[in-house]
Amino acid sequence: MTDMIRFPDVVNWAVPFFIAAILAELLWIVLNGRGGRYETRDALTSLLMGAGNVASGILLGFVAYGFFMVLWRLTPLDLGTSWWVIAICFVLDDLRYYWVHRFGHRIRWVWASHVNHHSSQHYNLTTALRQTWTGTFTFMMIVRAPLLLMGFHPAMVLFVGGLNLIYQFWIHTEAIGRMPKWFEAVMNTPSHHRVHHGRNPRYLDCNYAGVFIIWDKMFGTFVPEMDEEKVDYGLVHNLGTFNPLRVAFHEWVGIFNDVMQPDLTWRERIKYCLFPPGWSHDDSRSTSEMIKARYVAEHPEAAATPGLPPLPDQNP
Secondary structure (H helix, E strand, C coil): CCCCCCCCCHHHHCHHHHHHHHHHHHHHHHHHCCCCCCCHHHHHHHHHHHHHHHHHHHHHHHHHHHHHHHHHHHCCCCCCCCHHHHHHHHHHHHHHHHHHHHHHHHCHHHHHHHHHHHCCCCCCHHHHHCCCCCHHHHCHHHHHHHHHHCCCCHHHHHHHHHHHHHHHHCCCCCCCCCCCHHHHHHECCHHHHHHHCECCHHHCCCCCCCCECHHHHHHCCCCCCCCCCCCCECCCCCCCCCCHHHHHHHHHHHHHHHHCCCCCCHHHHHHHHHCCCCCCCCCCCCCHHHHHHHHHHHCHHHCCCCCCCCCCCCCC
């Protein structure tokens, strides 16, 4: 079994492309007067979050890679580095990404790291760079364990993960409407991912895909972008700040404050960490399911549309 396998750091290679694409998108918006909007402070915050993500990777990347190497030395399997092995690894890693992303919206501890990516009220290519500084502390590296135990080398797993992130960059734009139907049917696209960034009740917690939207269709979390309902970007309760420190850590502070409330049981303290965002022991807040159910109650005609629960049975 070979430990010393090297793959290129494709994310670093892609940085010039990211910069060129952001400038091209900005120029397109200025010349055409449509296709999104840039706000200087918002874009700067996103860029600072991206820089912080790189720094945290340099400082803490050894934790995940060390864990991966331990698993690699434990497994008796080694699938090698053939092109078809890399292709299979890419597909399986995208399935892994789907579940990590879904956990990131349904488990508050993981959401505390992911929430910063949704904190912008704008949607442009700089939003793609608004990445977490605290991903290591969610322990979601564990979800990659099956790939390593199946015989995919750690360097390969990180390589295909980098390709996944590069793919996701271009879908953070309003400058592209809809792609051809065959492409929209299989792949994640700007249209699908705009929905994911919406705070509309209809659009909450859906379209978790990285590259292949088929995972959402398979697991019942797909919601199409609807022409009659424009996406409203941001969080259910927007931060109202461009301070990158607050963007990066506000939800961790929120968890700490909730857990430290007096007169809670240990079960309630644990629920504040592991239950969905919006859960509270006294029902003073709302989860995404509660927001959607309330919306349907107020707009019964919307119950049959994608993304919303049906009306409750009136004749149990």
